Amino acid sequence: MKPRFENKRAVITGAGQGIGRRVAERMAAEGAEVLVVDRSDARHDTVASIKKEGGTAHELAVDLETYEGCQAAIAKAVELWGRVDILVNNVGGTIWAKPFEHYEPHQIDAEISRSLMPTLYGCHAALEPMLKAGSGVIVNVSSIATRGLNRVPYGAAKGGVNAITVNLAWEVAERGIRVVATAPGGTEAPPRPVPRNPNAAEEQREDWYQTLVEQTLQSSFMKRYGTLDEQAGAILFLASDDASYITGVTLPVGGGDLG
Secondary structure, three states, X not given: OOOOOOOOEEEEEOOOOHHHHHHHHHXXXXXXXXXXXXOOOOHHHHHHHHHHOOOEEEEEOOOOOOHHHHHHHHHHHHHHHOOOOEEXXXXXXXXXXXXXXXXXXXXXXXXXXXXXXHHHHHHHHHHHHHHHHOOEEEEEEOOHHHOOOOOHHHHHHHHHHHHHHHHHHHHHHXXXXXXXXXXXXXXXXXXXXXXXXXXXXXXXXXXXXHHHHHHHHHHOOOOOOEOHHHHHHHHHHHHOHHHOOOOOOEEEEOOOOOO
């Protein structure tokens, strides 16, 4: 079979580790030329892994929690290729896990900045080249944590990602652009080289986090966490032409948990 992403050019954010890295590796293996965007030095490892397998990858370090950073990522892609075929907005993740009354105001702001704004900014930045080309796919990475325990600000941010997905899809569908999302459930992954919250042990109790873990397992029909490949597979499907008649939806990938 022909690789699904042959001659495609893809920007993948937060691709230094976790789901983003696996998406970048697998998309490159199926023929895409990818731009690995991550402010962490872990992006070097992703690019090295892709090149080792014979793929083509570039990298860029920017702060995707700012509009300027997202704009710079798209501008780099246009500089490299003259177009953006696929954008995977993967940046995000829980920083704190605790009952809502224990969040400080700056922590609420930080969760929204981390898990909503990079997607909102990224979608906006990608529109100009995609509309000019009359084609493109945006895949947003949401979360089933829109219904969960001890993550109210994060859940609010990901609820916003779901709203961005359907509203933007409706606006641009007749102009050749698809906008879709996945909502990952709990996912097994290697230890993060750059933790989301290096001070977590000082700022939240272990039992608060354990509540989150137990609720995630209980809510999954399969009673387990998913794998990186299970998450990446859904993202790649939605980004591919196999999903050419799908737009405006958020696909739960949580073992039966719909979020």
